[in-house]
Amino acid sequence: MRGELTELWRYRELLWSFVIRELRIRYKNSVLGFFWSVLNPLVTVLVMTLVFEYVMGQRVPNYSAYILAAYLPYMFFQLAVLDSAQSVLSQISLLKKIYFPREILPIGSVLANFIHFLLAMSVFFAYLLVIWLLHPGDNPFRATVIYLPFIVLLQLALTLGAALFISALNTFYEDVKYLVSVMLYLLLFLCPIMYFSEQVRYASGIPAEYRGTVYFLYHLNPVAMLMTAYRKVMLDPQNVPLPGKGGLAESLPLDWTLMAICAAVCISVMFAGYAFFNKKKWQFVERP
Amino acid sequence: MTEPAIQVRGLCKEFRLVHTGYASFKGALLWWKKRNTETLKALNDVSLDVMPGECVAVIGRNGAGISTLLSILARVYKPTSGGLKISGRVAPLLELGAGFHPDLTGIENVFFNGVILGLTRKQVSERMESIINFSEIGHYIDAPVRTYSSGMLLRLGFSVAVHVDASVLLVDEALAVGDLEFQRKCMERIRGFQSEGGSILFVSHDMAAVRSAASRAIWLKDGAVQMVGETDQVVSAYEKFSAQ
Numbered sequence: 157m158r159g160e161l162t163e164l165w166r167y168r169e170l171l172w173s174f175v176i177r178e179l180r181i182r183y184k185n186s187v188l189g190f191f192w193s194v195l196n197p198l199v200t201v202l203v204m205t206l207v208f209e210y211v212m213g214q215r216v217p218n219y220s221a222y223i224l225a226a227y228l229p230y231m232f233f234q235l236a237v238l239d240s241a242q243s244v245l246s247q248i249s250l251l252k253k254i255y256f257p258r259e260i261l262p263i264g265s266v267l268a269n270f271i272h273f274l275l276a277m278s279v280f281f282a283y284l285l286v287i288w289l290l291h292p293g294d295n296p297f298r299a300t301v302i303y304l305p306f307i308v309l310l311q312l313a314l315t316l317g318a319a320l321f322i323s324a325l326n327t328f329y330e331d332v333k334y335l336v337s338v339m340l341y342l343l344l345f346l347c348p349i350m351y352f353s354e355q356v357r358y359a360s361g362i363p364a365e366y367r368g369t370v371y372f373l374y375h376l377n378p379v380a381m382l383m384t385a386y387r388k389v390m391l392d393p394q395n396v397p398l399p400g401k402g403g404l405a406e407s408l409p410l411d412w413t414l415m416a417i418c419a420a421v422c423i424s425v426m427f428a429g430y431a432f433f434n435k436k437k438w439q440f441v442e443r444p
Numbered sequence: 445m446t447e448p449a450i451q452v453r454g455l456c457k458e459f460r461l462v463h464t465g466y467a468s469f470k471g472a473l474l475w476w477k478k479r480n481t482e483t484l485k486a487l488n489d490v491s492l493d494v495m496p497g498e499c500v501a502v503i504g505r506n507g508a509g510i511s512t513l514l515s516i517l518a519r520v521y522k523p524t525s526g527g528l529k530i531s532g533r534v535a536p537l538l539e540l541g542a543g544f545h546p547d548l549t550g551i552e553n554v555f556f557n558g559v560i561l562g563l564t565r566k567q568v569s570e571r572m573e574s575i576i577n578f579s580e581i582g583h584y585i586d587a588p589v590r591t592y593s594s595g596m597l598l599r600l601g602f603s604v605a606v607h608v609d610a611s612v613l614l615v616d617e618a619l620a621v622g623d624l625e626f627q628r629k630c631m632e633r634i635r636g637f638q639s640e641g642g643s644i645l646f647v648s649h650d651m652a653a654v655r656s657a658a659s660r661a662i663w664l665k666d667g668a669v670q671m672v673g674e675t676d677q678v679v680s681a682y683e684k685f686s687a688q
Contacts, residue, residue: 173559177545177552184547184588250543254536255519256560438522441515442459 157427160434164257174264179271193272194279197224197231204350214397216352218287224280225390226349226383232273233315233379234340240265240319241326241333244440248327251441258437259430262323266316300389300410307385314378314422317429324436328443347380348387352396354405360398372414378425381418385410447531449612449643450494450517455526457487457512457667486512488667489526496611499634499644501658501675503651503682509667510647514614517645532611533562537602544597546590550581553589554604561608571607578633579603580626598622606633613637613644631657651679 164171183189204227205220216222240262244251247261284297326332348356357371375381393407461482486509494500502510515521516528518536543560544553554575558568568575576585579599581592589597599622605613613634622630634644634657648654654661654675661678663671671678 169564170559173556173565177548177556180552181545181547252515252520253518254543254560441520 157431157434160257160259160430164259164263167257167260170256171260171264171267174260175267175271178264178268182268190272190275194276197228197276201227208350216394216396218391221284221287221391222352222387222394223349224283225387226347228273228276228280229311229382229386230344230347230349230379231276232269233311233318234343235272236266236269236315237318237322237340238333238337239269240323241336242323244323244327245330248440258440259320259433262319262433263316265323266312266319270312270315298390298392303389304386307382307389310378310419310422311382313426314382317422317425317427320429320433321425324433324440327436327440343377343379346374346377347383349383352387352394352405353380353384354396354408355398357408358398358405375411375414376417376421378418378421381414382422385415385418446496448493448529449496449498449531450492450645451529452490452492452517453527455487455490455513455516455528456485456524457509457516457521458524459484459486486667487516487523490664490667490669492662492669492672494612494643494645496641496643497638498660499638499646499658501646501648501654501661502664503648503654503661503679504664504670505686508664510664511616512667513664514616514645514647517612518614530612533609534612534614535561535605535608535610536614537605537616544589544601547588549588550576550585550592550600554585554600557601557604558608561605561610563608575600575603575607578606578629595622595626599626602630606637611642613642615644615646615648651683654679 183192186192188195201220201223204223208214209216209219243261243265244258251258281297322332322336326336344350353371353375356374357367359367359370362370375384388410393409395404395406397403398405461484488509490509490513492500502513504510512521514536516523517530518534543557545556548556551572554572555565555568558571558575559565563571576582579596579602581596581600584592584596589600592600602622615634638644644657646654646658648657658675660673661675662669663678663682671681
């Protein structure tokens with residue numbers, strides 16, 4: 157793997173060119189450009205907020221901020237994985253002409269989406285600032301926001317690993333991308349995006365003695381754990397209403413044991429994905 | 445004695461062929477149906493040397509393994525067995541700008557292609573003017589490449605390839621699309637490239653072009669070297685064989 161990494165480093169300029177090209181192509185013929193990629197999550201979150209607050213009656217102050225804090229990272233994961241799944245196949249004619257480290261294609265797709273994610277996050281911070289100006293209260297940024305870069309890097313590692321693995325697999329079996337898009341859709345419900353992780357911990361549908369175990373198992377999913385972490389480090393702890401029996405659940409602190417497991421999973425996925433990709437990459441052009 | 449620019453020893457390449465089209469889970473699930481695959485030996489024990497400053501033509505019928513040989517030299521395929529040693533950078537002449545993206549402008553594509561061929565972005569921008577001048581694209585360089593004619597694509601692709609300081613140029617019968625004036629210019633450039641010590645591996649089915657450009661020729665037949673030697677002798681033998 158060390159040799160592969162040196163080779164990748166030697167081609168870093170090409171990787172960067174791929175990222176620039178991907179960003180350019182996306183907005184080449186659209187007038188509003190980057191605005192579209194911010195508009196999509198904003199509208200989605202607006203609709204979600206309206207539905208949850210007014211139809212389902214979940215009164216949580218500043219609800220849309222909690223949705224955005226998890227939905228933006230989820231969008232990054234989803235789009236990066238779906239884009240990279242196609243990245244090798246769509247460039248197969250180029251691959252058949254010339255050598256360059258093949259991993260540049262999926263990594264480039266991930267990085268292009270990562271840049272979008274960072275821009276969307278800065279829009280999110282601007283949004284928090286506006287909310288604070290309109291309803292001055294506590295400081296909108298918590299001190300724990302200093303952990304944010306680590307969480308972002310962990311998610312980047314996880315996304316890279318998943319992208320490398322899936323793009324290699326999808327090159328041979330095109331069913332993979334359909335399977336992945338179904339799984340990503342289900343992931344939206346299995347992560348604390350439209351609800352709070354506390355609502356899992358105190359869910360009335362689960363017998364009380366199992367709730368701790370379910371909460372633990374639920375967060376073994378690294379994406380779910382990352383979404384919980386994003387909220388905990390960026391936003392104020394929030395007592396959330398419990399559906400069904402009523403009442404409020406107290407906010408839980410960030411569980412560092414679970415976070416450590418999540419970090420280990422993210423980094424292992426990255427290296428395993430890269431190893432798998434390297435094992436397969438010479439067969440891409442020869443796929444039967 | 446100088447080292448050869450390209451040194452190929454006992455090169456073999458096998459491909460697995462499947463007759464049922466696309467690969468999918470179906471292929472993995474229906475494993476007992478794998479009897480449908482067969483192995484194709486595209487290259488069989490090929491050895492050759494190309495010295496610096498030499499232009500060698502590779503001739504042969506379609507399916508003789510010529511493209512496979514060039515692809516292995518461009519490091520697209522890994523050889524099944526045998527070894528190759530290339531000193532310096534290889535620039536495959538991407539036919540009709542294979543790396544071009546239709547929605548990007550000429551300049552953006554030149555950047556991308558130059559970097560793929562091993563330049564840094566800074567080097568590309570230093571050479572941009574020279575690349576544009578050589579390609580004769582003029583002010584269309586700011587237009588999306590999808591609006592280019594095939595001749596323009598070829599000229600731009602060729603222009604990038606000769607500006608990357610390669611020591612080995614792989615030319616795959618692409619020049620035929622350019623007009624006479626441009627072909628002459630390319631030949632001139634190729635001679636200049638040769639006199640600076642660059643090597644060229646040249647593939648063409650135009651025997652007149654082979655005779656005028658190459659000093660030596662290799663005739664591949666069914667993946668094996670049939671004959672190597674002076675261009676005139678090899679081409680004559682090949683023409684005689686083809687006429688039968």
